[in-house]
Amino acid sequence: MPNQQYASCIEACNACADACDFCATSCLQEQDVKMMARCIALDIDCAQICRLAASYMARGSEHAKAICQQCADICEACGNECAKHQMDHCQKCAAACKRCAAECRRMAAA
Template sequence: MMAKCIQTDMECAAICYAAAQLMSLGSEKSKEICRLCTEICDQCADECEKHSHDHCRECAEACRKCADECRKMVGSHY
């Protein structure tokens, strides 16, 4: 039941870490990875919002905030 949620959480954490690393290096690919990070964070939030656990609600909120910050980085409103 929670397998998809856990998988999505792990993917989200991995892409967020990678995005932060590339941004800290001043990478030319930062905007591209932020676009992908936005998509994955939104997917993670959508999945977590399906569950009533407190940790899922907190995760969804964090993912939405991260997606919003990534949108600011790429200057997009998708």
């Protein structure tokens, strides 16, 4: 079953997507939403590509490695933005993005 070899990466992608969704929603509740606009936009992008990458890996797509490489780049951008903000949801999201980027880079290099 192809998805077994990617289980750790799939899990990281799903966890990152969930963290990004929560972060985006939480950012919308912050006092200065405009200041959080880039964070929110990257959260949405990151959640979407993480779910896409997980689905490509789950079905053993021949394009999974390429999608995971792109996912790693977007996770890195999102994590860097989230890390700039001290709110707990942003810090947790940054950690999830960092983990997912590492897993996706490892998967894409295999």
